[in-house]
Amino acid sequence: MLNSTDSSTQLTLSRKFSVPVETLYHAWSNAEQLKKWHAPDRSMNIKATADVQAGGKYCISMTNTNDGKVHTVVGTYQEVVPNKKLIYTWQWKNTDSGSSENHPETLVTLEFKSIGINESELILTHERFADEKTCEHHNQGWAGCIGNLEQFLHENQKE
Numbered sequence: 001m002l003n004s005t006d007s008s009t010q011l012t013l014s015r016k017f018s019v020p021v022e023t024l025y026h027a028w029s030n031a032e033q034l035k036k037w038h039a040p041d042r043s044m045n046i047k048a049t050a051d052v053q054a055g056g057k058y059c060i061s062m063t064n065t066n067d068g069k070v071h072t073v074v075g076t077y078q079e080v081v082p083n084k085k086l087i088y089t090w091q092w093k094n095t096d097s098g099s100s101e102n103h104p105e106t107l108v109t110l111e112f113k114s115i116g117i118n119e120s121e122l123i124l125t126h127e128r129f130a131d132e133k134t135c136e137h138h139n140q141g142w143a144g145c146i147g148n149l150e151q152f153l154h155e156n157q158k159e
Helices: 021-029 134-155
Strands: 002-006 008-017 045-050 057-063 070-081 084-095 106-116 119-127
Touching: 008 134, 021 084, 021 106, 021 119, 021 134, 119 134
Parallel strands: none
Antiparallel strands: 002 008, 008 119, 045 057, 057 070, 070 084, 084 106, 106 119
């Protein structure tokens, strides 16, 4: 079940997964795994780099296969506690110029909780939005990403 709470400048999503917390954390901290699910739509082509350490950088580019538009987000890891927490900045880049101008930096906090041998919970908080419309847009995007993550984890359990 996906629970969602949002105000005009913050959203929080939580979801339980039928995988150990280490597996859930690895899906967020490994660039090769991020490439397989980190987009709001499964039809997007994803490129990802991630230097998961405090001060490390990440970049995720999502290409819409229908219209060719590229959506790129970049940021810096602020706090990394393996299997427990990731905190990182989030900033969209203009696809034409490659700059982040006119895109305010926001903050994402991921909390990973073990609730059983093969069960875990993710609590995602995204804050510092400029307005309610931007917050709602990201709420929809994250809901798609979390759905893709759930499908990715389910498919990889079968292997």
